[in-house]
Amino acid sequence: MAPQHVTTILLAEFDIDQGSTLTHQYPTNITSDNHVLAELMLPDGAHLRPADWTIFFLNQAKPAPWNGNKALTDNDENSLLYVLNLVRTNHDSSIRRGASVKAMAICTTHQYLHVYKASPVLLLALENYFKDPSIEVLKTLYESVNSMELNPPDLSPYERMILRSSDNKELFMEKFAAASSSSSSTVGGDDAPAKVEGLGIVVGQTPTPGMTKHRDCQFYETKVIYDGIKIPIRVPLSINPEEVGEFSLIKLVTTFSPASPSPNQHPFHPHLDSNGPNTHPIMLLMNALLTGKRVIFLGNGHPAGDVANFVLAACALGSGSGGVLRGFPERAYPYTNLAGIDHLLTCKGFIAGVTNQLFEDRTAWWDVLCNIDTGKITVSKDITPASSSSQGGNYDDTRAIPLFGGGATSASPNNKYDNGDNEFMADIVSAIQAHYGEMVIRAKFQEYVTRFVQLASQYEEQTYGQTTIGLNRQNTPESAKFLGTGLVFADDASRAREIQANASRIEGWRATTSYKYLQLDHRSWLTSRSIKCMDVKRTISLLKQGRTLSMQEVSMLFRGYLLNISTDEQIIEFLSSLPLSQGGLFCIAYGLFHPLANVRNDTVAFFNRFYQHPTGRVYIKSLNRFHRNTYQRLAREYALLEENANKQPAYGRLSASAGSVSSAST
Numbered sequence: 001m002a003p004q005h006v007t008t009i010l011l012a013e014f015d016i017d018q019g020s021t022l023t024h025q026y027p028t029n030i031t032s033d034n035h036v037l038a039e040l041m042l043p044d045g046a047h048l049r050p051a052d053w054t055i056f057f058l059n060q061a062k063p064a065p066w067n068g069n070k071a072l073t074d075n076d077e078n079s080l081l082y083v084l085n086l087v088r089t090n091h092d093s094s095i096r097r098g099a100s101v102k103a104m105a106i107c108t109t110h111q112y113l114h115v116y117k118a119s120p121v122l123l124l125a126l127e128n129y130f131k132d133p134s135i136e137v138l139k140t141l142y143e144s145v146n147s148m149e150l151n152p153p154d155l156s157p158y159e160r161m162i163l164r165s166s167d168n169k170e171l172f173m174e175k176f177a178a179a180s181s182s183s184s185s186t187v188g189g190d191d192a193p194a195k196v197e198g199l200g201i202v203v204g205q206t207p208t209p210g211m212t213k214h215r216d217c218q219f220y221e222t223k224v225i226y227d228g229i230k231i232p233i234r235v236p237l238s239i240n241p242e243e244v245g246e247f248s249l250i251k252l253v254t255t256f257s258p259a260s261p262s263p264n265q266h267p268f269h270p271h272l273d274s275n276g277p278n279t280h281p282i283m284l285l286m287n288a289l290l291t292g293k294r295v296i297f298l299g300n301g302h303p304a305g306d307v308a309n310f311v312l313a314a315c316a317l318g319s320g321s322g323g324v325l326r327g328f329p330e331r332a333y334p335y336t337n338l339a340g341i342d343h344l345l346t347c348k349g350f351i352a353g354v355t356n357q358l359f360e361d362r363t364a365w366w367d368v369l370c371n372i373d374t375g376k377i378t379v380s381k382d383i384t385p386a387s388s389s390s391q392g393g394n395y396d397d398t399r400a401i402p403l404f405g406g407g408a409t410s411a412s413p414n415n416k417y418d419n420g421d422n423e424f425m426a427d428i429v430s431a432i433q434a435h436y437g438e439m440v441i442r443a444k445f446q447e448y449v450t451r452f453v454q455l456a457s458q459y460e461e462q463t464y465g466q467t468t469i470g471l472n473r474q475n476t477p478e479s480a481k482f483l484g485t486g487l488v489f490a491d492d493a494s495r496a497r498e499i500q501a502n503a504s505r506i507e508g509w510r511a512t513t514s515y516k517y518l519q520l521d522h523r524s525w526l527t528s529r530s531i532k533c534m535d536v537k538r539t540i541s542l543l544k545q546g547r548t549l550s551m552q553e554v555s556m557l558f559r560g561y562l563l564n565i566s567t568d569e570q571i572i573e574f575l576s577s578l579p580l581s582q583g584g585l586f587c588i589a590y591g592l593f594h595p596l597a598n599v600r601n602d603t604v605a606f607f608n609r610f611y612q613h614p615t616g617r618v619y620i621k622s623l624n625r626f627h628r629n630t631y632q633r634l635a636r637e638y639a640l641l642e643e644n645a646n647k648q649p650a651y652g653r654l655s656a657s658a659g660s661v662s663s664a665s666t
Contacts, residue, residue, distance in 0.1 A: 004109075004146055005108060005110060005145055005146050005148055005150060006106045006107065006108050006142060006145045006146055007030070007081065007107050007108060007109065008025060008026065008027070008028065008030050008081075008106075008107040009024070009025075009026045009104070009105070009106055009107075009138040009141055009142050010022065010024070010025055010026075010037070010041060010083070010085075010103075010104065010105040010106075010107065011023045011024040011025075011026075011102070011103070011104050011105075011129065011138060012037070012038040012041035012042055012102070012103045012105075013042075013100070013101065013102040013103070014042055014046075014047070014101040014102075016096050016097050020035070020038040020039050020041070020042045021034070021038050022034040022035075022037050022038040022041070024135050024138055026135060026138040026139060026142055027139075027142065030058065030081070030107065031058065035339065036339055036340050036343065039337055039339035039340065040054075040056050040083075040085070040335060040336070040337070040339075040340065041085050041087065041103040041105055042087055042101060042103050043087065043303075043304035043335055043337065043355065044304075044337055044355050044356055045301060045303075045355065046087045046089065046101060046103075046304075047089050047099060047101050048089075049089065049303060050088065050089055051086065051087065051088045051089070052086075052087050052303045052304055052305055053084070053085070053086055053117055053303075053305045054085050054087075054303075054304035054305045054308050054334065054335045055082065055083065055084055055085065055113070055244075055245050055305075055308045055312065055334045055335070056083050056085065056308070056333065056334050056335050056336070057080060057081065057082060057083065057329060057330075057332060057333070057334065058080075058081040058083060058107065059079065059080050059081050079109055080109070080329060080330055081107045081108065081109060082107070082108055082109070082110065082111060082113045082244060082245070082329075083105050083106070083107050083108075083113075084105060084106050084108070084113045084114070084116055084117060084122065084245075085103055085104070085105035086103065086104055086105070086117075086122050086123065086126055087101065087102070087103035088101070088102060088103070088126055088130070089101050090102075090130055100130070102126065102129065102130065102133075103126075104122060104125060104126040104129060104138075104141075106122060106141075106145065111239065111241075111243065111244045111245070111329075112235055112236055112239060112245075113244070113245055114245045114246035115233050115234065115235055115236075116145070116233075117246070118233075118234070118246075119224065119231045119232065119233055120231065121141070121144070121145065121224050121226050121231050122141075124226060124227060124229070125137060125138075125140070125141040125226070128140075128227070140226070140227070141226065144224055144225060144226040144227075145224055145226075147224075147225070148222055148223070148224045148233065149222050149223075150220075150222060150235070152220035152235060152237060153172060153175030153176050153220070153237070154175070155172065155175060155237060156569075156572065157241075157323075158572045158573050158575075158576035159172060159175075159572055159576075159615075160237065160238050160239075160240070161323070161576040161579075162572070162575055162576050162579075162580070162615060163217070163218065163237060163238040164238035164239075164240075164439060164443075165439075165443060165579030165580050165581045165582070166579075166580040166581065166618075168217075168580065168618055168622075169215070169216045169217055169218060170215075170217060170618070171217050171615065171618055172217055172614075172615065173215070173217055173614075174614055175217075176215065176217060217237070218236065218237060218238060219234040219235060219236055219237060220234070220235040220237055221233070221234055221235075222235065239322070240316075240319075240321055240322030240323035240446075241322055241323070241326060242315060242316065242319040242322030242323070242325070242326050242328055242329060243315075243316055243321065243322035243323075244312055244315065244322075244329050244332075245308075245309075245312050245334075246309070246312075247309045247310075247312035247313040247316065248309065248313060248438060249313050249316060249317060249321070249438065249441050249442055249445065250432055250438055250441055251309070251310075251313065252282075252310060252313040252314065252317065253282055253428060253429070253432060253441070254432060255310075255372055255375050256281045256282055256285065256370060256375055256376075256377055257280070257281065257282060257375075257425070257429055258281065258375065261278075261280065261281075263277035263278055264277045264278075264279060264284070264379075266378075266379040266381075269379065269383065269385070269386065270386045270504035270505070270508070271287055271288075271291040271293070271386055271504060271505050271508035272284050272287045272288055272291070272293070272368070272379060272505075273287075274287055274419055274421055274501065274502065274504075274505050275419065275421050275422055278422065279421070280421060280422055280425040281376075281377045282317075282425055282428075283421045283422075283424075283425060284368070284377055284379075285314065285317065285368065285370065285377060286317060286318060287505050287508075288367065288368040289314060289315075289317060289318030289328070289351065290318055290325075290452070290505060290508070290509045290512070290514070291505060291508030291509050291511075291512060292348060292349030292508075292509075292511070292512040292513070292514075293349060293367035293368050293383070294349060294350050294365070294366045294367045294368070295314065295349075295350070295351045295352070295366065295367065295368045295369075295370065296352050296353075296354060296359055296365075296366040296368070296369045296370070297310040297311055297314070297351075297352070297353045297354070297370045297372060298354055298355075298357070298359055298360055298369060298370065298371050298372065298373075299353070299354075299355050299371075299372045299373065300355060300356070300357045300360075300373060301355060302355055302372065302373075303355075304335040304353070304355060305335075306372065307334070307335060307353030307354060307355060307372065308334035308335045308353050309334075310353060310370070310372060311332055311333070311334040311335075311351055311352065311353040312332070312334060314332075314351050314370075315328040315329055315332050315351060316442065316445075317445060318351075318449075318514075319449070319514070320445060320446045320448070320449025320450060321442040321443065321445050321446040321449075323446050324446060324449040324450050324453060325449060325453070325514040325517070325518060326514060326517045326518075326521070327512075327513040327514040327516075327517045328351065328514070331347055331348070331349055331350050331351060331513075332350070332351045332352070333347075333350055333351070333352040333353065334352075334353050335353050335354075335355075336352050336353070336354060337354065337355070337356060338356060338358070341365070344365075345365065348513075349512065349513075363380040363381055363382045364380070364382045366380055367379070367380050367383045367384070368380070368383075386504065386508065419498055419501035419502050420498070424444075424448060427444070428441065428444060428445075431444070439581075440581065443579065443581065451487065452502070452506075453469060453470070453518065454470060454486065454487045454537075455487060455498065455499065455502055455506070456469065456470075456502075456506045456509065456510070457469050457470025457471075457472075457486065458470070458486050458487060458495075458499060459499050459502070459503060459506050462499060463503075468519045468522060468523070469515075469518050469519060469522050470485075470486065470522070471485040471486065471535045472485055472486070473485065475526055476532065476533070476534070476535060478532075478533040478534065479533065479534050479535055481533075481534075481556060481560065482533065482534035482535075482539060482556065482557055482560045483534075483535075483538060483539055483542055483549075483553060483557060484535070484538065485535040485538055486535065486538060487538070487541070488538060488541040488542055488545060529573065530567060530569035530570045530573050531564060531565060531570050531573050531574065533560065533564050534560060534564065536573070536574055536577050537577050539557055540577055540578065540587060543587040543588070543590060544587045551595070551596055554591075554594060554596070554599055555596055555598060555599050555602075558591050558594075558599050558602040558603055558606070559598075559602055561574075561588075561602070561606050562602045562605055562606050562609075565606075565609075566609065568613065571609070571610065571613050571615070571616055572615060575610075575615060575616065575619060578619070580618075580619065580622055584619045584622045584623070585607075585610070585619050585620070585622070585623060585627075586623070586624075586627070588603070588606070588607075589603070589623060589627040589630075589631070591603030591606075592604070592607075592627065592630050592631060592634060593630070600634060601638055603634075604631065604634045604635050604638045605638075607620060607631055607635075608635065
């Protein structure tokens with residue numbers, strides 16, 4: 001049975017006597033609450049504009065034991081559905097009220113539902129329904145979209161990380177070949193480097209079926225045939241799990257970043273005000289999302305699509321661009337209204353978009369309100385104070401006694417805040433003003449949330465003596481040989497200051513669903529990771545930050561790279577920690593210039609291994625000319641030494657690839 005790209009087509013219309021009504025659900029009904037669904041499809045003020053796109057979700061409630069949300073549907077086992085809705089107003093003086101308002105929506109489990117907006121398929125279907133208001137129009141759309149060929153390459157999370165950090169349109173070309181034809185030979189044998197003229201110029205490679213010269217590997221290209229029209233569809237391949245639809249973090253930041261910031265006027269809240277009264281509004285929003293506060297985006301009189309895009313951006317903001325934490329879309333309501341308020345208030349920590357000014361006055365309904373017209377973020381006077389458990393902490397739902405003092409209790413508005421948030425936001429704003437792209441800004445926030453999680457792990461170890469969300473010597477015992485685990489700090493004093501400054505919001509986050517999900521994800525990752533002997537991110541941070549490392553430490557580290565990173569999975573996992581947009585292998589190339597000959601040799605052998613890997617070869621080519629020339633020269637010298645020594649077996653096993661690359665370069 002072919003996979004269902006779209007599970008249901010919905011049709012709603014406004015009846016002057018009955019109000020908003022849900023006319024059709026094809027092929028089957030997905031909910032019995034037709035009135036609320038019709039109100040979502042026909043947002044407030046839809047009749048005042050020709051058209052409006054919006055997004056909402058169905059089946060948000062998850063059957064998790066720690067989730068206090070009540071079910072919104074008749075079946076808790078249903079997966080989360082993303083709904084793309086188009087509402088149009090056709091003016092016609094011959095009918096009552098002078099206009100006809102209808103909305104058509106597609107329900108899909110695909111998070112990239114915005115591709116149906118970029119293509120006119122939904123627009124054409126709704127236009128046909130205006131001409132012929134029958135369920136046959138919905139049937140035709142349903143069959144057309146579900147007949148779309150959708151066989152994108154199977155990329156691992158690490159491969160998606162590499163892909164999204166690069167503008168290279170040829171990354172993972174071999175994956176497209178494997179996906180395009182199961183009968184054709186895979187890239188394994190043909191993709192090994194052929195003759196090399198200089199470094200990075202591959203010749204003699206046989207084209208693989210399904211691989212086109214001008215293919216953009218950032219997207220999977222297919223088509224929908226609707227009403228005899230071939231409509232192109234481009235599916236993005238590098239989106240993270242919690243990124244839904246099309247949104248802009250840049251717009252979110254610029255909307256709520258005042259030109260002349262002033263101190264916050266609301267009473268201090270330890271979960272929100274990580275920098276005291278000078279907490280940046282975006283950081284206040286970030287803290288609200290991390291600690292599970294009820295957040296509303298208000299756009300009075302705006303199209304529903306406007307507030308929906310802000311909600312989607314907020315989900316990405318809190319989850320680390322969708323790639324670090326999860327559980328945000330399941331509590332998101334990109335658009336809702338008064339008809340759905342009962343459902344909304346049953347959800348813990350919702351993130352909602354509204355267009356009705358009434359929500360601003362009902363401060364008991366929300367904790368943080370973001371007004372997209374004024375660019376102001378308001379903390380409710382009725383917000384629940386931080387509980388004692390969020391300041392003393394509890395570990396895995398059992399009361400724990402901190403091992404090193406009072407945990408977060410010493411965080412107070414009178415303390416000096418030193419967590420770097422304002423400096424981080426200054427960097428973000430500067431990057432936006434310098435016209436850096438959307439993906440660069442998303443990458444910065446992903447790094448920020450990743451660091452927050454790593455910091456929370458160290459906080460737990462310091463406060464409770466154990467952690468279930470980070471690497472340590474218990475789950476990575478060999479890491480002691482490779483410079484340890486965890487974040488890198490300038491000194492112990494700066495480590496203590498940063499942990500203390502973040503203690504309250506860490507405790508607030510530990511009580512949320514996203515923290516529970518991360519515990520499960522980390523437990524799963526520990527068993528599935530391919531590099532088990534070291535904390536790769538820590539070793540790379542040490543090399544990047546120029547920390548003083550002894551000759552022995554550097555020698556052990558580069559030998560560890562060579563001995564423990566050899567398989568395809570290990571190479572991909574390692575490279576995912578070295579984004580091409582941030583220099584790629586630049587910090588590893590440091591080993592080419594090390595005073596110790598064994599470090600230089602190990603680096604050359606390590607780079608040779610990368611060069612025999614299709615993705616690693618892209619990284620080698622991205623090195624600057626000086627590093628490439630140095631690598632090429634050392635590879636030749638290294639091969640010559642091996643030849644003169646009759647290729648000693650013990651060392652040859654560590655550098656089996658050196659001869660092929662170096663001999664091809666001579």
